[in-house]
Amino acid sequence: MTQARQKRPNPPRGGGRAGAAARVTGAREVAYEVITAVRERDAYANLLLPTAIRRARLSARDAALATELTYGTLRGQGRYDAVIAACIDRPLDDVDPGLLDALRMGAHQVLATRIGAHAAVSTSVDLVRLHAGQGSARFANAVLRRVAEKDLDTWLGEVAPDAVSDPDGHLAVVHSHPAWVVRALRDALVTHGRPAAELPDLLAADNDRPTVSAVALPGLSTPEELRAEGGAGPGRWSPYAVTVHGSPEGLPAIGAGRARVQDEGSQVVTLALTAAAVEGDDTGAWLDLCAGPGGKAALLGAVLAQEQPDGELVAVESQPHRAGLVEQALAAVPVTHEVLTADGRQIPDSDKDCYDRVLVDAPCSGLGALRRRPEARWRRSPGDLPGLTGLQRDLLDAGLDAVRPGGVLAYVTCSPHPAETAVVVADVLRKRADVVQLDAREAVATATGRPVAELDLGAGPAVQLWPHRHGTDAMYLALLRKGG
């Protein structure tokens, strides 16, 4: 294996810092800024990128390039690190983190875009020169030229561990996921009744660019309106969904809060709660116990306003800033509502046995939303799980206290991890003789207007959606009813 040394004397590629600044396009600067912010201060790419694009006043074409470079680099980080490690003569940990960000972005351009290798290398070297000086630029030039000597498949064939002796290590490098996430997703497939052989498809789907979906809030907008405004087509599952090409923020209905960007998986689990059969009359007392930033609360509120004009939605969120976002999400929805900044684990006595429908969309690892939040896979670690699963159990228990006898609770996560899904529900059910689990597939069928047989939802009673099967986030849904 040929390896680059930082001190290798490559001829300077002209121009010094001033020349480099002229060649680094705004798109690459924006992508680099976002990627370093994700690493340095735990920023969320999906929140920061639109702001950075606006601030840099990028054209639509450059905005698309910045988006591709940001997400592609963050998704591919694991596999690019394996390739870069093979091209240098010291551990990756010894490479300056900002330089490594630029090398990853360069490797992405060289190995996974249609940008020509020469342009990909030279613009990356310019970026490094601008941010880290001439010495680092020479190093980057040497490394990326080595990277460009082979295509991605050839590199992966060389740097990925053997598929037979180390299957998880192999999949981790080839599909750019940490090995512990590979193992967790295999367990998740098997726990939720799917063959482990689907794992490569699931990992590959995590690296696909997701279709952007929007929900036309019922009573406020329609899919037809969104499509006329520029939405591209009907959703696959939700009757209120459209798929959006281009920037969803440009759709007037979204600007006015009558529609929202929302993955179809989130729409489906929310609508399933509204469709589940309660015993006795639904009085319209609905509770969203983990509501921030308010996407599902807005959909719940819109359905409630249509079905029970006298109903009231109570939305609880522990983070004040996120409670503010819930207020904003509900501003355009004509439903009586109260947003409380509070700990959902503390249900006041006056709210016990009170609500017809309760949503517990619990804080989770987010391993089901890696398409949209690619950095989560590198940020999370197995050590996060005990804290999350403890909180999930407590919130589920508290939510069940709030349900009235005969009422229904939806326990939802955007993670398929067994410890956050099936195990939490089984533990709580074991402790609570007053609760039965419903077949969530029936409620999903009602919500989507499609027969269970067409939905590919497995054996039930819980529902696990999958990116590679349903094209949605991997949302988990368990429906629980309190005894009458």
Ligand SMILES: C[S@@+](CC[C@H](N)C(=O)[O-])C[C@H]1O[C@@H](n2cnc3c(N)ncnc32)[C@H](O)[C@@H]1O
């Ligand atoms: C998965 S998110 C909910 C997403 C939301 N349902 C939506 O669709 O926009 C979980 C939320 O629970 C909040 N949270 C965490 N701990 C909480 C607690 N003890 N009580 C209430 N909310 C909590 C988090 O701040 C986060 O906003």
